Amino acid sequence: MIQQSKGKIFLADQRGLNETASFRSMNTFNFGKYFNEHKQAFGDMYVLNDDTLAGGYAVKMLIEEDSFIILVPVAGAIEYKDNHGNKNIIAAGQVQAVWLYRGCVMEINNPFSDQPVNFLQLWFRANKPIQPRFLQLITYNDVNENLNSLVKALPIDLDTNTLPFELAIGKFSGRGETVYHPASQNNRIFVFVIEGAFEVEGRLLHAGDGLALWEAKEAEMEALSNDAIILVIEH
Numbered sequence: 001m002i003q004q005s006k007g008k009i010f011l012a013d014q015r016g017l018n019e020t021a022s023f024r025s026m027n028t029f030n031f032g033k034y035f036n037e038h039k040q041a042f043g044d045m046y047v048l049n050d051d052t053l054a055g056g057y058a059v060k061m062l063i064e065e066d067s068f069i070i071l072v073p074v075a076g077a078i079e080y081k082d083n084h085g086n087k088n089i090i091a092a093g094q095v096q097a098v099w100l101y102r103g104c105v106m107e108i109n110n111p112f113s114d115q116p117v118n119f120l121q122l123w124f125r126a127n128k129p130i131q132p133r134f135l136q137l138i139t140y141n142d143v144n145e146n147l148n149s150l151v152k153a154l155p156i157d158l159d160t161n162t163l164p165f166e167l168a169i170g171k172f173s174g175r176g177e178t179v180y181h182p183a184s185q186n187n188r189i190f191v192f193v194i195e196g197a198f199e200v201e202g203r204l205l206h207a208g209d210g211l212a213l214w215e216a217k218e219a220e221m222e223a224l225s226n227d228a229i230i231l232v233i234e235h
Contacts, residue, residue, distance in 0.1 A: 005201050005213055005216040005217075005219075006213065006215050006216075007201060007203065007211055007212055007213045007214070007216075008211070008212045009203055009205070009209065009210070009212075010028050010210035010211070010212070011208075012206060012207060012208025012209050013208075015027055015028055015050075015208065016028075016030065016031060016032075016034025016035075016036065016039065017034065018031065018032040018033055018034060021054075022053065022054040022057035022059075023051070023052070023053050023054070023057065023059045024051065024052045025049050025050070025051045026049065026050040026208065027039075027047075027048075027049050028048040028049070028050075028192070028210050029041055029042070029045075029047060029048055031049060041125075042188060042190055043188045043235055044124045044125045044127065044164060044165075044235055045122060045124050045165070045190060045233065045235060046065075046123055046125055047121055047122065047123030048120070048121070048122055048190070048192065048210065049120065049121040050118070050208060051118070051119055051121060052116050053078070053109075053110045053116060053117050053119075054116050055110055055112050055113045055115050055116060055117075056110060056112070056113040057109075057110055058107055058108065058109040058110070059107070059108050060105055060106070060107045061105070061106050061107075062103070062104075062105055063100045063101065063102060063103065063104040063105070063106065064102060065125055065126075066100075066102055066125070066126040066129065066130050067099075067100055067124060067125060067126055068097065068098075068099055068123070068124040068126060068130075068164065068165070069097070069098050069100060069106070069121065069122070069123050069124075070095060070096070070097055070120075070121070070122040070123075070124075070154065070165075070167065071090055071095070071098075071119060071120070072095050072119060072120040072121075072122070072153075072167075072169075072231070073090050073091055073092045073093075073094065073117065073118070073119045074092060074118045074119055074120060074194060075092060075117060075118040076091075076092065076110070076112060076115065076116070076117035076118065076119075077090060077092065077111060077112075077117065078090055078108050078110065078111070078117055078119050079108070079109040079110075079111050080096060080098075080106065080107075080109075081106065081107040081108075081109070082098070082100065082104060082105065082106045082107070082132070082134075083104060083105045083106075084104070084132045084134075086098070086132075086134040088134075089111065090119075093139060093142070094138065094139050094140075095140065095153045095154050095167065096135065096138070097135040097138070097154060098132075098133070098134050098135065099126070099130045099133040099134075100132055101126075101129075101130055101132060120192075120194075120231070122165075122167075122233065124164060124165055124235065126164075127164065138153065138154055140152065140154075140169060143169055143170060143171040143229070144171060146170070146171075147171055147172065147173060147176065148170070148172050148173060148176035148177065148178060148223075149170055149178055150169065150170040150178055150180060150230075150232060151168060151169055151170060152166070153167045153168060153169050154166065164235055165234060165235035166183065166233070166234040166235070167231070167232070167233055167234075168180070168231075168232045169194075169229065169230070169231050169232075170229070170230050170232075171227065171229050172196075172198075172229075172230070173223065173226050173227075173228075174223055174224065174225055174226045174228075175222065175223065176222070176228075177220070177221060177222040177223070178221060179219065179220050179221075180218060180219040180221065180234075181217075181218050182216065182217075182218070182234050183234065185215065185216075185217055186215075187234050188212065188214050188234070189212075189213040189214075189216055189219050189233070190210060190211070190212050190213070190232075190233045190234075190235075191210065191211045191213070191221070191230060191231070191232055191233075192209075192210045192230070192231040192233070193205045193206060193208065193209050193210075193228070193229075193230055193231075194207065194229040194230065194231055195227060195228055195229040196223060196224070196226070196227060196228025196229065197223070197224040197228060198221050198222065198223055198224060198228060198230055199221065199224060200219060200220070200221040200222075200230075201213060201216070201219055201220060201221075204224075219232070
């Protein structure tokens with residue numbers, strides 16, 4: 001009998017929803033008006049939102065805890081602003097990291113007037129006092145040129161600062177497979193499927209599904225469809 005590592009699946013169709021006429025946010029964990037006792041934070045990662053913003057619109061968010069925030073455009077590009085004067089355009093294929101403390105306000109704009117944009121937000125609680133800080137754009141290698149492997153999009157050690165997480169993205173063909181090895185066996189691994197379907201550590205995952213793993217020595221994953229895209233977060 002194959003022994004599975006300890007884990008919990010977060011199904012796409014059971015995510016929370018915060019929605020307005022111009023903005024839709026699908027929430028893997030509790031966020032905004034959505035609360036479910038079974039959707040608590042996974043370690044320090046307390047937000048994983050899959051957001052869609054209509055053309056020409058903007059959304060503002062108040063930061064309620066000192067946080068490290070990662071923005072990952074999936075389709076199109078977004079404009080980032082905050083109340084410390086930072087401003088940037090982030091396109092699909094790029095990742096932005098920002099440190100914001102409680103009370104800061106960030107704004108996400110869709111620079112396109114005629115089409116929606118889709119992006120992921122990942123928020124991590126800061127375990128020590130932080131100062132607002134904006135990192136340069138990080139452009140990860142083209143996943144199309146590294147098919148069936150995971151490409152590091154955000155290293156743990158960046159610009160002499162120690163980040164409490166690592167992020168990797170991979171694009172796979174049908175039956176393409178790889179193994180993710182965490183930096184430490186004590187680290188937590190969270191897998192999120194952006195496109196397609198995967199089998200990860202014996203669990204079947206579709207687009208929008210997440211899988212939390214802890215005490216995992218490794219994470220085996222195999223794509224079950226072509227052009228499948230997966231995101232791996234370690235912290």
